[in-house]
Amino acid sequence: MARNAAVERKNLITVCRFSVKTLIDHSCFETIDDSCSEFTNFAAILEQVLTHRLKGQVNWFGFESPRSFWDFIRVACSKVPHNCISSIENMENVSSSRAKGRAWIRVALMEKRLSEYISTSLRDIKTTRRYYEDGAIVLGEEANMLAGMLLGLNAIDFSFCLKGESLDGNSPAVIDYTPYLKFTQSSESISSDEEELRTLGSGSEGSTPENLGPQFITDEHSWYNKCKRVEQKFRLALEQKGYLEELVRLREAQLAESVAQNKIVLQRMEETDLNHKLEKEQLEFIILELQDQLHSFQSLEQLSAEISLSSTSLDPLHSQKEGKEDTPSLLGLCGSLTSMTSYKSLTSLKSSECLASPNAEINSPGLTPF
Numbered sequence: 001m002a003r004n005a006a007v008e009r010k011n012l013i014t015v016c017r018f019s020v021k022t023l024i025d026h027s028c029f030e031t032i033d034d035s036c037s038e039f040t041n042f043a044a045i046l047e048q049v050l051t052h053r054l055k056g057q058v059n060w061f062g063f064e065s066p067r068s069f070w071d072f073i074r075v076a077c078s079k080v081p082h083n084c085i086s087s088i089e090n091m092e093n094v095s096s097s098r099a100k101g102r103a104w105i106r107v108a109l110m111e112k113r114l115s116e117y118i119s120t121s122l123r124d125i126k127t128t129r130r131y132y133e134d135g136a137i138v139l140g141e142e143a144n145m146l147a148g149m150l151l152g153l154n155a156i157d158f159s160f161c162l163k164g165e166s167l168d169g170n171s172p173a174v175i176d177y178t179p180y181l182k183f184t185q186s187s188e189s190i191s192s193d194e195e196e197l198r199t200l201g202s203g204s205e206g207s208t209p210e211n212l213g214p215q216f217i218t219d220e221h222s223w224y225n226k227c228k229r230v231e232q233k234f235r236l237a238l239e240q241k242g243y244l245e246e247l248v249r250l251r252e253a254q255l256a257e258s259v260a261q262n263k264i265v266l267q268r269m270e271e272t273d274l275n276h277k278l279e280k281e282q283l284e285f286i287i288l289e290l291q292d293q294l295h296s297f298q299s300l301e302q303l304s305a306e307i308s309l310s311s312t313s314l315d316p317l318h319s320q321k322e323g324k325e326d327t328p329s330l331l332g333l334c335g336s337l338t339s340m341t342s343y344k345s346l347t348s349l350k351s352s353e354c355l356a357s358p359n360a361e362i363n364s365p366g367l368t369p370f
Helices: 002-027 037-051 069-076 085-089 097-111 114-123 125-131 142-155 187-203 209-313 315-337 340-351 358-363
Strands: none
Touching: 002 037, 002 142, 002 209, 037 069, 037 097, 069 085, 069 097, 069 114, 069 125, 085 097, 097 114, 114 125, 114 142, 142 209
16 A cells, blocks of 8 residues: 555656646747646646645544645645735636635736745645645645746746636546557667668569669668757757756846845845934933933022021011111101201290200209209
8 A cells, every 4th residue: 555655756756747847848939828738637637636635624523524735735735925815816707616716826827936835835834734644645744846847938938718617616636647658769779670671671582773762761760760869859949948947047037136135134234223323312411411400400409598597687687777777767757856847846835835954843942952
């Protein structure tokens, strides 16, 4: 059983690699669409690879029903930025899970992101182990080979119609192995056949000029085989060229993205440094202002203490000042007495004898001198 599983995995990966190469070669001459038999075979092979040892879905009654690879892709590729999962889920003419998976293959190829989707889904080991059994292709070493060989398809411009019989989810995918079973004779075998034909021609009675025809035909056949080999080498070189160009484009895109992220990080660092400098300057200004306020408070306290001391020492002077404030009233009174009217009143008092003179007071009979 282990050998059968290993052989099955190896056969599927080998056939998938052949189908990718055939598809790339065919894209040099024709546009790849749903009518292309090479693409139909590739889609069937990829569907078989993604369905290899896929776990069934267990219902409420404990029975296991078959599951499509779209259930795994829908969950595993949901983290891909700007993915097409939601748009495929909302398609009106695509209802079954198998049809949605086939539509996803076509959309991913038109977006030139099939390899990205596959590599992202295979990196999610937890989800992959939840949907696949042990021994599946997506859980083995062949998974990295699968993502790498699909990268060359990004160099092809695909054109598909997402309506019609191509997305029929009722019929299973059938792989056509006949394009990959062609026997190609090696150059050593061709040369040995030519030698054998020459030997047979010389041993017979065909030394006449009429027997030169088979030799000429053999040479023509050899030249035809050489042209086929050169054409195969050219196609291989063209395929490698397209693969390398796509790989360079992908690396350039990754480099541009890294450079953009680096610029953003540097800009954020500069903004952070500027904010730190501004905050430092503000804090220094606040510290200086607080120090000035502290000095002003200390000087105000000293001034209030001096004022309190001076007020206690000036209390007697304040009382004297109050005594001196009474003097102007007395002076006014004296001034009023010395005025002319007061003088006249005093003389009038003397004349009327309302006021006694000092001599009269002394000489009065009621008083005795000392």
